[in-house]
Amino acid sequence: MAKEIVYTQRVEFGDCDPARIVWFPNFFRWIDAASRHFFIECGVPPWHETEKTLGVIGTPLVDTHARFIKTASYGDTLQIRVSIAEWRGKSFVQRYRVTKGEELLMECEEIRIFAGRREGGGIFAMPIPDAIRQRCE
Amino acid sequence: MAKEIVYTQRVEFGDCDPARIVWFPNFFRWIDAASRHFFIECGVPPWHETEKTLGVIGTPLVDTHARFIKTASYGDTLQIRVSIAEWRGKSFVQRYRVTKGEELLMECEEIRIFAGRREGGGIFAMPIPDAIRQRCE
Amino acid sequence: MAKEIVYTQRVEFGDCDPARIVWFPNFFRWIDAASRHFFIECGVPPWHETEKTLGVIGTPLVDTHARFIKTASYGDTLQIRVSIAEWRGKSFVQRYRVTKGEELLMECEEIRIFAGRREGGGIFAMPIPDAIRQRCE
Amino acid sequence: MAKEIVYTQRVEFGDCDPARIVWFPNFFRWIDAASRHFFIECGVPPWHETEKTLGVIGTPLVDTHARFIKTASYGDTLQIRVSIAEWRGKSFVQRYRVTKGEELLMECEEIRIFAGRREGGGIFAMPIPDAIRQRCE
Known part of the structure; x- marks a missing residue:
């Protein structure tokens, strides 16, 4: 079984748009935070240390695919379940399920890389570091 | 040929993260703005009128799939090309290509609906309004 | 003694800028959320009910004055202490102290109003509703 | 006469909250961008070069004081006039007027510093660099 963590997120007034529902880019803000917390809770040090x-x-994003099923609004509290669905040579698939109580609001599957800084600017995909993978499985 | 519009976006310091590149949820902020401008430039009135x-x-999002190819940073100016790739019964596919000069940075394909407000809260997918579709083809 | 509530906020990677510190507009996002939680914790119903x-x-903002004393970065957890420092005829002064452990990071003092919606668009300042003030003192 | 630049900002749907007006932290996002553009238009190189x-x-913020006079909503285009009102030993006062056509929406006055990075983390206020001041007066 893959490790799974739960990241909890309050929805605030300012997260909602004139239709009174969460403006969708905010879901990606929270998913990105949940992604990082997955590594923290697995015991991986913060990126400024690594x-x-x-x-x-x-772990910048290469590809993301999300389905929005139900809306949320301010006052709601969301749970984001995070796991790594697949390890590849130089990338990994991270998976998210955002729920409000029993209701599924959103699902997302991402491809991310472990990025190193390239001489002269820009970034590149590193082979999955063993030291990180071992903590996350 | 489907109509296409170009939405221009400056990248600002605050759009970038500690890795000095655009924090990806900001791409979705811009894409959402580009989506709305598509309708505005096609002559569709603003949503508070419709x-x-x-x-x-x-036009809330039902599904989005994005590929991140190259990074951007502050000082860059991006072009976002927007078109509608497909009309379905109660949804449509909106497509985006984000470039910086000749370079492709990101591609995105979304499924969106035209939303009505449901009695008692929540929203629902309306059949594609002819008055809107005619302006956008 | 004025009522005081404490709002807790994690700092995330995406809240930080290329200088690796919290990008200051995010402090205002959190302060706005803390402002609303003050009312919620005092027992005032959410705005869509009121x-x-x-x-x-x-409670839109009329005036804000903030001092930034120390920086924060991702991984930090902040406490925001909120109280109402003064009630005026059609406005009130809301005060915030943002700390990280014992350290004061930021102070802010705002003037806000209770807004009603004006016929034909726009908003206006209502006299302080007794039903709200009584819960907040 | 102090130099003044004008920074133009569209207001988007996602910049607005359930009250259908700009959520105020977004004004600070735009002001921060306008602040940086002031230096760029004066010929100061980007911060990763300096x-x-x-x-x-x-140029992190030390103190900000803003007055919100009128609201804006999506579809509006704002002008932000930026100038430096005062140079001090290790700080400067930057001033903003946000208008929509002839209407004044918001005024803001900030104290900012030119920050250097301290050994071991954190930042400090540098004496105003002559090379920068000369370009901005």
């Missing part, structure tokens, strides 16, 4: 030890500056 | 005339309060 | 009962659609 | 040449990593 930059020095492993050269990893973060 | 709410009164057609019952349409906006 | 709109129907009292005509109050929210 | 970091190498002058040690300046940006």
Whole structure:
């Protein structure tokens, strides 16, 4: 079984748009935070430390696919379940289920990389660092 | 040929994260703005008007799939090309290509609906309003 | 003694800018959320309910003055202490102290109003509703 | 006469809250962008360059005071007039007037510093660099 963590997110007034529902880019803000918390809760140090030890500056997104099923509004509290569905050579698939109580609001599946900084600017995909993968499985 | 509009977006310091590149949820903020501008430039009135005339309060997202190819940083100016790739019964596919000069940075394909407000809260998918579709083809 | 509530906020990677510190507009996002939670914790119903009962659609900002003393970064957890420092005829002064452990990071003092919706668009300042003030003192 | 620049900002749907007006933290996002554009238009290089040449990593905010006079909503285009009202030893006062056509929507006055990075983390206020001040007067 893959490790799973739960990230909890309040929905605030300012997260909602004139239709009174969460403006969708905010779901991606929360998913990105949930992604990072997955690594933190698995015991991976913060990126400003891994930059020095492993050269990893973060896990930028390569591809994301999300389905929006139900809306949320301010006052709601959301649970975001995060796991890693697949490890590839230089990328991994991270999966999210956003629920409000029993209701599924949104599902998302991402491809991310462990990024190193390239000389002269820009970033590149590193092979999955063993030290990180072992903590996350 | 489907209509296409170009939405221009400056990248600002605050759009970038500690890795000095655009934090990806900001791409979705811009894409959502580009989506609305598509309708505006096609001559569709703003949603607070269509709410009164057609019952349409906006075009919430049902599904989105994005590929991130290259990064951007502050000082860059991006072009977002928007078109409608497909009309379905109660939804449509909106397509985006984000470029910086000649470089493709990101591609995105969304399924959106024209939403009406349901009695007692919540929203529902309306059949594509002819008055809107005619302006957008 | 004025009532005081504490609102807790995690700082996330995406809240930080290329200088690796919280991008300051995010402090105002959190302060706005803390402002609303003050009313919620005092037992004031959410604005979509007060709109129907009292005509109050929210508490928009008229004036804000903030001092930034220390920076924060991702991984930090902040406490925001909120109270109402003064009640005026058609406005009130809301005060915030943002701390990280023992350290004061930011102070803010705002003037807000209870807003009603004006016929034909726009908003106006209502006299302080007794039903709200009584719960907040 | 102090130099003044004008920064233009569209208001988008997602910038507005359930009260259908701009959610105020967004004004600070735009003001921060306008602040940086002031320096760019005066000929100051971007901060990632000044970091190498002058040690300046940006101009973080120390104090801000804003008055909100009228609201804006999506579809509006705003002008932000920016100037430096005062130079001090290790800080400066930057002033903003946000208008929509002839209407004044918001005024803001900030104290900012030119920040250098401190050994071991954190930032500090540098004396105003002559090379920057000369371009901005």
